[in-house]
Amino acid sequence: MERAFDILELFLDEHELNPPEITARLGLPRTTVHELVSTLVEREYLTPATRDSSRFRLGVRGFQLGSAYAERLDLAREGQLVAEGIAEKCHETVHIAVREGTEVLYVAKVDSTHPVRMVSAVGRRLPAHCTAVGKALLATLPRKRVDELYADTGLIAMTDNSITSRRALHGELEEIRAGDGVAREHCESNDAVACVAAPVRDHSGAVVAAVSISAPILRFDDDVEAFLRDLARQGADELSHRLGFLAS
Structure with a gap:
């Protein structure tokens, strides 16, 4: 056999x-x-x-x-399993999210085990440009497509650190594309939270979701960020594999 x-x-x-x-x-x-x-x-x-x-x-x-x-694949179910594995390694909040237009929708989540942690919920929607998971997904789109998405809508601010111009958004998306594809958010959707995220592909190679890890800024230094970036990328690779993606 x-x-x-x-x-x-x-x-x-x-x-x-x-x-x-x-x-x-x-x-x-x-x-x-x-x-x-x-x-x-x-x-x-x-x-x-x-x-x-x-x-x-x-x-x-x-x-x-x-x-x-x-x-028989279920993104939320497979994502939940991957998120649980990531959370066991970092003890921070882990999300799986998809993009719907200019918003992200959280479809799976594992809470941090720390007393101080991010509060969120499955089913919650946030502006994509204010989140690491949203920027990771937007960065996989051509610049023209991003412009089309925001042609009739402004970039609202959730905090003083939120991106509010399309030029600034394009600049950050270009940095993500030029790097390793992992996005970063620092207090852009929540004044006290930082986050990293990596894109997930399905069996056809299409980007269908992203994995994010969030932590309060009081625990978020350069070493922690590097560790969480690696975990997010590994988690995205694992979920992609579960969805049938075969990396070349």
């Missing part, structure tokens, strides 16, 4: 392979490869590349399994 999976996983990087190529890559006996390929063809996990070809490609069964998996 393990060898059959080894054969199938070769096709993650190759469109077509023949038995001699599979034999060379896996170091398996030729007879074993021919038997396994025959079984995989019979079960429709592999199919001949052409009618008379000795080369093979992935068959319909893999597509059917992938489709069934995608249909």
Whole structure:
């Protein structure tokens, strides 16, 4: 069974392979490869590349399994599991959020275990430009699309530190794009809270959500920020993987 999976996983990087190529890559006996390929063809996990070809490609069964998996995915449920894992490592508040227009909607959350912590709720909406999670999502959009989103609306301020001009927003989004994709917010939606966030991709590679970690500014120094940035990025990668994204 393990060898059959080894054969199938070769096709993650190759469109077509023949038995001699599979034999060379896996170091398996030729007879074993021919038997396994025959079984995989019979079960429709592999199919001949052409009618008379000795080369093979992935068959319909893999597509059917992938489709069934995608249909059963639940972003909020998968996000909650990832958020719980992140919170265990940092003991700060962790959110999973999606963007709806110029707002972000929190779909999963784990509270900090500290007495002093951020107060929020699943289902809450905030202006995207005032949050790290929103900026992480906006930074994945082309500049033109961001302008379209804010064409008919101003950038309201939630605190004195909030971004209120489109020029300033574009400047920060460019910094996120030029960096590692992790966004930062410092007292922009709450005077006492700082936050970092990283984008999440689905099986198609599209950005569908973001993972954020929030902490009171009394615990937020450069070392803590670096630690939380790494955790946010790792959490986003894990959730992306759960949603079927395969990083190149």
